[in-house]
Amino acid sequence: MTAARGGYRRPIGDLWEMANVWDPSSPDTFYRTNHPPIGLTSVAIAATGIFTNVRIHLRAGDVVTNIGFTTGNTAGGTMTHWAVGLYSDAATPALLGASADQTSGAIAANTNISLALSTAYTVPKTAIYRVGLFVTATTIPTLLGSNYALASWVTGTSALAESSGSGLTTAPPSTITSATALNVVPRFWVS
Numbered sequence: 589m590t591a592a593r594g595g596y597r598r599p600i601g602d603l604w605e606m607a608n609v610w611d612p613s614s615p616d617t618f619y620r621t622n623h624p625p626i627g628l629t630s631v632a633i634a635a636t637g638i639f640t641n642v643r644i645h646l647r648a649g650d651v652v653t654n655i656g657f658t659t660g661n662t663a664g665g666t667m668t669h670w671a672v673g674l675y676s677d678a679a680t681p682a683l684l685g686a687s688a689d690q691t692s693g694a695i696a697a698n699t700n701i702s703l704a705l706s707t708a709y710t711v712p713k714t715a716i717y718r719v720g721l722f723v724t725a726t727t728i729p730t731l732l733g734s735n736y737a738l739a740s741w742v743t744g745t746s747a748l749a750e751s752s753g754s755g756l757t758t759a760p761p762s763t764i765t766s767a768t769a770l771n772v773v774p775r776f777w778v779s
Contacts (some may be wrong), residue, residue: 602672604774620646622719622748623733623775630660630730631772634751641675641720642749642776650711652685652778655719656702658732664695665727671704673722673760674778678716681764684717685709689758695729703779708712718764719776722756749773 612619622644632638633640646652655672664670668688675681687703711717723729733749747769753761 595609610654616665617779618650619777619779620644620650621775621777623773625732625775627734628658628732628775629735631733631734631735631774633723633728633731633772634770634775636726636728637722637724637756638672638681638756639720639722639753639756640751640770641673641681641718641764642718642766642773643746644709644719644776644778645715646717646778647714648711648734648778650778651708652705652711653708654702654704654779655687655721656700656777656779657721657774658700659695659697660726660732661697661732662730663697664723664725664729667692667694667723669722669724669757670695671722671758671760672705673720674709675718675720675764677713677717679716683760683762686760695723695725697729717777721774721776722753722760722761724757731774733772737773 607633622642652674671687673686674684689703710758749770750767751770752764752767
């Protein structure tokens with residue numbers, strides 16, 4: 589008889605089978621996310637004109653063409669500007685790619701939204717990058733995400749989600765500086 593390790597008695601690989609449920613149907617489809625699509629709720633993001641961003645693991649050779657998110661139960665109202673951006677893994681993350689300004693384009697509630705980057709970005713090295721969204725509007729939409737996160741969990745690491753910048757109107761900020769840790773983690777994906 590083989591002694592069980594820990595409390596799980598089946599092959600350890602079986603634990604990860606559930607991950608196949610939320611992956612694209614084809615293993616050849618490129619897709620990365622910062623958060624599995626389970627246990628999600630509507631979370632408030634930063635105020636008008638402020639950039640909300642999250643950490644996301646990307647691998648060398650990934651080609652990022654789109655950034656997506658799912659809105660929660662609050663739609664954006666009186667939209668004037670909004671866009672998404674991809675940022676480097678540097679100590680001061682720099683903008684690597686962004687979507688066009690969506691100006692007054694609507695952000696409906698309970699909707700998957702995917703925006704194309706102006707230029708596709710090929711990831712040069714495996715690392716933790718950042719993706720995010722800014723919205724300038726009278727009503728900021730909620731996004732699906734989690735409420736459990738606190739600032740960084742280990743001294744010296746950055747927060748899972750942050751807000752930065754102010755008064756953004758036409759594009760995400762060129763760098764992420766003076767970030768404030770958020771206690772929510774919106775779900776984003778790249779494809």
